[in-house]
Amino acid sequence: MNFPMNQREPMAMTKHNISLTARTSVLLAAFLALSASVASSTVPTVVPLPAGVTVRAVDGGQQYYGKFPNGLPASPNYFPVGIWFESVLAPTDVPLDRAAGINLYVELTADSNVQYIRDAGSYAIPSWTSPLASGFLLSDESDMWAGPGSASWTGNYPGAGTVCAPAESKCGYTVQGTLVNRAPANTMIYANYGKGVTFWESTAEAGQFVNNYQQVVSADNYWFTDPNICAPTEGGVMLATPRALTDSECRKASNYGWTVERTRAFVSPKGNLPVWAFVELGHPFTEASAPTITAPEIRAAVWSSIIHGARGITYFNHSFGGSCISQHVLRDACGAAIRPTVTAVNQQIAELAPVLNSPFVDGVATTSGVIDTAVKAYNGSFYIIAGSTQTGPQSVALNLKCGGGTSVTVLGENRSLAMVGGSFTDTFADSNAVHIYRVEGGNACGISGQ
Template structure:
């Protein structure tokens, strides 16, 4: 979890092509014997809800890494929720033989309030296994609300499992969230919020669902409600998030941001070309642009310069890479103009972001885009500061289909354990764009409190001619992976710096002829589904054993299932649904429908770029 940045070589910008600036080094525990150990607590009865028994999610699971070499005091936790009201009576954690106490456990609300705390006295050396620390009294928790359970390891040496919470884990109504493993170094007064590699720190709770009321009790419906493991989740920030800013982005349900990066507007024809391909927003305009053209066309613009009528202020691009995570003085210079930080070779990215944010007009929405520093090279706490302290909306650009360096050990290689160079099948796939969204969302604190937008390339964004060029099918798959993972906006990188057709206007000119029809159709699809994309998620309502990623949205009582392949090759997949009594589903954009048999859709995903969007017929069965 704790790791350092070791300088490798300075970042060099050539167009949009970047070279690695720092090598990310992580400390991982040596392999340990995963022997079954006696538990200090009897495994709970997981029956639900008949006996309202105490339940946990991890029960008697044993961590992959029993003893981490970290020896600093650290508070480790897990974010969790329940689909039913109930009480938490104890915090559980797995203790290694070297994780010496005393251990203080806490139950937190996600706004930083300690709801309960208790202490487990120092155990005798050699004690290992699950510890259950009873709280002074059971704490009532509300359904569909997030909480954090944590404990302090005063000398480190905790147990963990990298990527152990890459996906959520549930038992009955109780769910440990995906990317829900959190930590905080220090004196124990700070709520754990940093994250690293979706690590599971093996912290759990003992939860008792509230007794079911008599179905005849006034005010309680006799039927309905959400099945175990299913919960409603609003879009990040809430559907009206943008309304609180000056000259706000539209908050109507039919607006979903589809923006282009760094375009020029010199006459009305430019706007017409952009609207024809389905763009509705601009993220940065060239300084010679007539920003009034965007305003007149009803296309919001977010810019670094004080463009008339702009809908937000854009902070310097990828400052995490060229200035780094630090608070040294800023020389006022930009990349290519000389030393950026004072003293030279120090880091001043935080200083730059703070100064540029302060220069924005009061009430402005602040947007920041970051790069490989936030996604790969920096510690979670360093990256989280970039994400949380400066912007109101954030994005990161990882170009998985075209970047010649991204498969390397210090970049995409950080997705696997142990780190290594990714194979082409592992690296050049649409699902990694969803990973980038997950990575940035995992850094946002409080969780889900601000929108994350997705950056997708539409051509050949690197100067190396032998680097890959993205296809229309890959663009569509990358966009939908991002949307499935919760992106609240799409930004197209619209420039070719190599590949035989250099252009700054790929979606306008001849260089984009091959991809433009596909992108136009994709944007039309997004526009038609904007009310759905702005509607809540129904987490846990769809599952599959196939290599696909899924999300379910509920809009005006109808369920929409979005599914995308995560691996190359053709596969026949069963998609199992909850909260649906549908007998068929329309496959949007494909002019076909599929049967739904006992809550299951069977469909074929032809390759790694396959995406299917289903609208379930009829109303949902959960009263939504």
């Protein structure tokens, strides 16, 4: 939603009478030693791993952002937590957002001062050029308002006249390609898409949007607040036979994870670039009958996105309807009810950034319940992020094929669980319940994750 408007030289030989075979042996031994060293410094594992267990790097690789001059930090300690279309007009604006855990601005009003942002240790990706920016933003949701096509673009945006020429044609590819040519050289380009990519377009059409224009991509589906998203032509698309979704099927945090997975599925080669997630903070639709997102829903939506591979979070920070209309939900009174939760979530993301940027260990965890899980290997330990997808309460047993350890710490909840034979049990209250576990005593897989 685009509102508001506006590598070593060959080994030297000191003896010349070494036979060719000996030379080969020495060089081979050196190569193998070097290879072993490199492997042990990344994700060493016990070989073989249990059947079905694989180690998967985060999309793009941990150092992805370091490829771009003046880009976002490549440090494992950085996880992007952005806010959409804010204004930064005074030095005091950025500390307000940083206090809520925001470290990035995705789009800014034209009168914003990027110097204030950088001085405060944050970053910016606007749709206009600045030597201080860490990226360049393409047009938002061009998959929807311009469509999957290469017709001529008039230069107009919705509401300002005919967009494509001829008028009934589609020109979204032209829009993005034109804007790419306006981006500074070597700048990281970011674009967000919408229901075209996630619901309406073919794999080939959506894939062209996702792969051809930007180095970071996201899609926004506001499952908790969109009055239309439960329809057969929208959210119902996720079903084998599209139909209108019930509220219990539609208004679920796990659907934010679905959107991330849907977008990641179009990326080719698989895992080639980071996919970020969008989560709304208020009442982003004008309809009074539309829901307003709650604090538990925000927390659950964020963690569902991360479970499913999101490498960044962008918050939609505007309320266009409901009881409190605002362009700055995290700053003003309209955000009072959700700000403590959003702040706590963002603080936990910052604390766990090295974990979140570490490899996934797929297939290592099995569960007895209806939950989504992501297992991360970091510093010799397993971390498990688990989110319920069931409306009602449930007791869930989680088993690790090479679990190790004798206990599990539930992070942020001041409690621990016994682990017996690689298994432990916990309860989930509802579909917004999320628990993050650290397996104490390492893991029997031998995956360091460093």
